[in-house]
Amino acid sequence: MTTTTVETSAEVSGQSVTDAPRRTVRRRGERGPVATLTSHALLIVASLIAFFPVAWLIFLSLGPDKDDYLRPGRIWHTMTFDNYSFVLQHTSFFSWLKSTLVVTLGTTLIGVLIAATTGYAVSRMRFPGYKKFMWLLLLTQMFPIAVLIVPMYQIMSDLGLIDSYLGLILVNCTTVVPYSAWLLKGYFDTIPFEIDEAGRVDGLSPFGTFLRLVLPLAKPGLAVAAFYNFLTAFGEVAFASTFMLSDDKYTFAVGLQSFISEHDAQRNLMAATAVLIAIPVSVFFYLVQKNLVTGLTSGGTKG
Amino acid sequence: MTVAIDRATGKRRGDRAPRPGLGQRLKNGYQKYWYAYAMIAPVAVVLGVLVLYPLVYGFYLTLTDANSLNTARTIGVNHIDATYKFIGLGNYKDILFGPLSYDRFWSHFVWTIVWTVACVVLHYSIGLGLALLLNQKFRGRTFYRLVLVMPWAVPTFVTVFGWRFMLADGGIINASLHALHLPTPLWLEDTFWERVAAVMVNTWCGVPFMMLSLLGGLQAIDATLYEAAEMDGASAWQRFRYVTLPGLRSVSSTVVLLGIIWTFNQFAIIFLLFGNTGTDAQILVTWAYQLGFGQQPRDFAQSAAYGILLLAVLIVFTSFYRRWLNRNEQQLAI
Numbered sequence: 236m237t238t239t240t241v242e243t244s245a246e247v248s249g250q251s252v253t254d255a256p257r258r259t260v261r262r263r264g265e266r267g268p269v270a271t272l273t274s275h276a277l278l279i280v281a282s283l284i285a286f287f288p289v290a291w292l293i294f295l296s297l298g299p300d301k302d303d304y305l306r307p308g309r310i311w312h313t314m315t316f317d318n319y320s321f322v323l324q325h326t327s328f329f330s331w332l333k334s335t336l337v338v339t340l341g342t343t344l345i346g347v348l349i350a351a352t353t354g355y356a357v358s359r360m361r362f363p364g365y366k367k368f369m370w371l372l373l374l375t376q377m378f379p380i381a382v383l384i385v386p387m388y389q390i391m392s393d394l395g396l397i398d399s400y401l402g403l404i405l406v407n408c409t410t411v412v413p414y415s416a417w418l419l420k421g422y423f424d425t426i427p428f429e430i431d432e433a434g435r436v437d438g439l440s441p442f443g444t445f446l447r448l449v450l451p452l453a454k455p456g457l458a459v460a461a462f463y464n465f466l467t468a469f470g471e472v473a474f475a476s477t478f479m480l481s482d483d484k485y486t487f488a489v490g491l492q493s494f495i496s497e498h499d500a501q502r503n504l505m506a507a508t509a510v511l512i513a514i515p516v517s518v519f520f521y522l523v524q525k526n527l528v529t530g531l532t533s534g535g536t537k538g
Numbered sequence: 539m540t541v542a543i544d545r546a547t548g549k550r551r552g553d554r555a556p557r558p559g560l561g562q563r564l565k566n567g568y569q570k571y572w573y574a575y576a577m578i579a580p581v582a583v584v585l586g587v588l589v590l591y592p593l594v595y596g597f598y599l600t601l602t603d604a605n606s607l608n609t610a611r612t613i614g615v616n617h618i619d620a621t622y623k624f625i626g627l628g629n630y631k632d633i634l635f636g637p638l639s640y641d642r643f644w645s646h647f648v649w650t651i652v653w654t655v656a657c658v659v660l661h662y663s664i665g666l667g668l669a670l671l672l673n674q675k676f677r678g679r680t681f682y683r684l685v686l687v688m689p690w691a692v693p694t695f696v697t698v699f700g701w702r703f704m705l706a707d708g709g710i711i712n713a714s715l716h717a718l719h720l721p722t723p724l725w726l727e728d729t730f731w732e733r734v735a736a737v738m739v740n741t742w743c744g745v746p747f748m749m750l751s752l753l754g755g756l757q758a759i760d761a762t763l764y765e766a767a768e769m770d771g772a773s774a775w776q777r778f779r780y781v782t783l784p785g786l787r788s789v790s791s792t793v794v795l796l797g798i799i800w801t802f803n804q805f806a807i808i809f810l811l812f813g814n815t816g817t818d819a820q821i822l823v824t825w826a827y828q829l830g831f832g833q834q835p836r837d838f839a840q841s842a843a844y845g846i847l848l849l850a851v852l853i854v855f856t857s858f859y860r861r862w863l864n865r866n867e868q869q870l871a872i
Contacts, residue, residue, distance in 0.1 A: 274671050281668055282685040288742070289692055291710060292700035305708040349580045356577030363571070368578065375589055377852045379803040381826035382845035383589070385838045386596035388831075389609065409588040412581060441573045470693045472806040477831055488695045492810070502703065509696045520691040521684065524750075 289513070296506035304502050318507035328508065330483040331490040334400065335469065338486055341404040342468035346411040347461050351453070353412075354419030355445055359431065375413040380473045383409065388477060398480040406478065407468045415460040422456025423449065455526070462523040469516060487512045600629050600843040606836035622839070629843040643822075643844075650802065650821040653737065657801045660741040662794060665748025670782075672749070673756045683753075690746035698810040701739045702726070732812065732819035740807050744800075748793055755789030756782070791863055799852060822848055 295303065296318055298310035322328050356362075357369060387406055388397070396402030426449055434444040450457070475486045485493065491512070494505035520527075604622040611618055633643050668686060672679055689697060704710050705725035712722040723731040759782065767777045808824045814832045817825075822844060830841025 271676065274674060274676065278668075278671055278682045278686075282682055284742070285686050285688050285746075288697055288700040288704060289688055291704060292696070295703055304703045304706065304710075307710060307713075349584055352577045353581035356574050360571070360574035360577075362574040368582075371585065374853070375585065377799045377803070377849075377856065378589070379823045379826075379845060379848045379852070380805050381823050381830075381841065382596060382849050383592050384827065385830050385842040385845065386592035386599060387588075389599070389838070390592060390595065393610070405584075405588060408584060412584060416581060445577075470695060470806070472695050472809065473827065476809075488693075488806075491695060491699065505699060506703070509699055513692045513696045516693055517688075517691040521687075524687060524691070 292506050292513075293510050296503065296510045298503055301501050301503045304506075318503050319511065322504055322507045322511065326504065326508070327483055327485070327490065328511070331485050331487050334479070334484050335486040337400050338403050338407065338475070339465055339468045341400065342407040342411060343461050343464040345404060346408050346415055346464040346468075347457055349408070350412050350415035350419050350460055351450065351457060352445075353416040355423050355449060357416070358420045358423035359428070372413040372416055375409070384473060384477060387474075391478060397478055398484060400484070403475060403478050403486075406474045407471055410471070411464040411467050415464060418460050418463065419453070419456055422453055422459075426452050459523075459526045462527055466516075466520065466527075596842045597846060599839050600846055601626055602839055603628070604838045606834070606838065609838065629839050630847070633840065633843055633847065645818070646820060646822050646825045649733065649819070650823075653733070653740075653821050654798055654801045656737050657740050657744065657804075658794060658797045660737070661744045661748045661797055661801075662790075664741065664745050666752050666786075668745070668749045669752040669756055672753055686749060687746045689743050690750075694743055694806050695810055697743065698739060698807055701735075701742075702811060705735050726812065726816070729816075729818040732816045736808055736811060736819055739811060740801065740804060743807060744797065748797065751789055751793045752786060755786045759785035795856070795859055798855070802848075802852060 294307070294310065297314045297316070298304070298307075299313050299315050299317055300309075303310050303313075353372075357365065383406075391397050391402045391406070394402075396405070430448055430452070431444050434448045435441070439447065470488065471486075472488045475489050476492065479485055479489055482490075482493070487508075491505060491508060494501045494508065601624055602622045603625050604620075608620065608622040610620040633639060636642075672683055672686075705712075707722075707724055707726070711725070715722045723734075725731050725735040763781050763785070764777060767781050772780065802821075803823055804821065805823050805827065808819065808821055809827065812819055812824075814828060817828075820828060826841045826844035826848070829837045829844065
């Protein structure tokens with residue numbers, strides 16, 4: 236199952252609800268005012284719970300003092316954007332932004348490239364070791380970070396890749412590639428096999444078929460895999476905290492922690508930074524989330 | 539040149555000539571599959587270098603007494619060679635049966651199980667409840683959906699800090715509880731309340747994924763089934779029990795498995811919520827991390843051994859889960 240199939244099936248069921256049994260649906264679905272009110276009340280409560288911590292963070296980021304989170308009442312009178320200008324001017328915000336972008340985009344790009352070739356291979360071919368390979372891809376997804384982080388740390392320090400972008404990109408790839416490969420396999424499965432055959436008949440090499448015919452058709456699937464890689468790499472905490480040592484190479488996930496040390500806790504600045512990080516990522520998430528959800532649950536149903 | 543394209547060769551598989559000899563088969567195999575192998579080569583190399591090799595190396599480390607004092611390291615210009623030695627299964631014996639095994643392993647193990655079960659049950663039930671509410675037709679459901687997804691949209695490492703501000707002693711939650719004359723627990727210091735706080739934050743973060751997946755599942759259920767059930771006089775509960783739940787089965791079994799794996803492996807929330815404090819609230823993953831990186835000297839061998847044990851637990855669980863699904867004739871969607 237892929238994005239397209241799910242969407243069409245949703246459309247179909249949507250139609251059958253609206254078109255044919257309209258009257259029966261309305262009668263059956265008719266709810267008294269009490270039931271409607273209850274639904275709304277429950278949803279409003281849930282929405283408040285979902286929204287409140289984020290709103291609170293935004294609110295706290297406007298307070299000038301680092302202990303204002305204990306006295307939120309004071310923020311109303313002293314509300315200011317000073318924290319934001321301070322963060323932008325006097326902290327390593329922009330070098331964190333740079334390292335985050337390097338690591339995240341690097342992981343996205345490399346991850347999608349590797350995953351696309353793999354996804355295509357496992358979608359179109361049955362080669363000896365196929366089952367084992369798929370099983371390995373699946374298994375990799377449930378590795379707890381504790382399994383790999385110690386040996387990874389040793390290997391990276393042997394290779395001198397600790398505290399380097401490349402090291403972190405490669406390590407992040409271990410978590411995103413297997414999943415993206417599953418995802419893309421599912422997508423390639425929906426591209427008719429006849430297209431490959433036509434390409435071959437017209438004299439394209441196997442790689443030509445892949446590059447010129449299948450990849451352009453798979454753009455939506457590639458995009459979903461890229462979104463997934465991007466968001467995963469962006470939110471990665473464990474590896475980044477362990478492998479990035481120098482302050483100017485911190486990604487946001489590490490940099491944000493550095494506001495609270497044993498000696499000092501600049502909570503107001505931290506809140507402002509958190510908001511600055513959260514806004515663009517959340518906007519991006521909202522733009523792509525529909526694709527992401529259908530992709531996530533429908534990896535490789537077609538064996 | 540023949541390329542092994544399954545749906546092309548597969549049809550002809552039946553009327554193939556008798557099996558050729560080994561050499562011939564290798565040659566054929568090579569000619570047939572080189573392209574497939576070439577395509578998976580990058581990922582096989584990457585996984586081999588980045589996953590299999592570290593896994594094997596990590597397993598080897600668990601059989602030694604490696605820590606940050608005796609592994610190879612470079613201080614300034616001096617390179618110090620590794621001096622750790624092979625001690626067999628000593629680490630596993632120490633973790634599972636040693637004198638401190640209860641405090642160090644089993645208490646965390648039990649808490650990890652409790653944590654996983656509690657979180658997944660809460661994720662699933664709240665997610666299903668919200669999905670059912672959102673699956674009705676009424677004004678503003680898109681708006682609700684967008685707001686409810688917010689915990690997923692904002693990166694976890696950001697929201698966890700928001701929660702830390704709220705849960706701190708004197709933060710908004712305790713201030714409100716105090717105003718209501720309710721007890722104000724020490725959310726980030728007292729073991730029991732630390733655990734409650736961890737489950738709460740993780741539930742908050744994890745519900746949107748469940749909600750959206752289950753909502754997708756609900757929308758894919760054929761509306762005529764509900765009609766038929768209605769015609770047969772099924773009550774609302776019966777429609778839920780015999781139409782909705784079976785219709786959600788394949789989505790459910792997948793998201794529950796994913797939820798269990800993700801919760802069991804959850805690192806960011808507990809790590810960021812408690813840092814290096816809150817020893818008793820650490821689940822096995824964060825505890826293993828703390829052994830390997832959060833203390834001096836860093837105990838690499840034990841940390842890696844915890845990792846292997848965790849992976850073993852997950853693999854055993856997943857294979858039982860798959861077997862259980864197969865027995866109930868369900869397919870996993872992943």
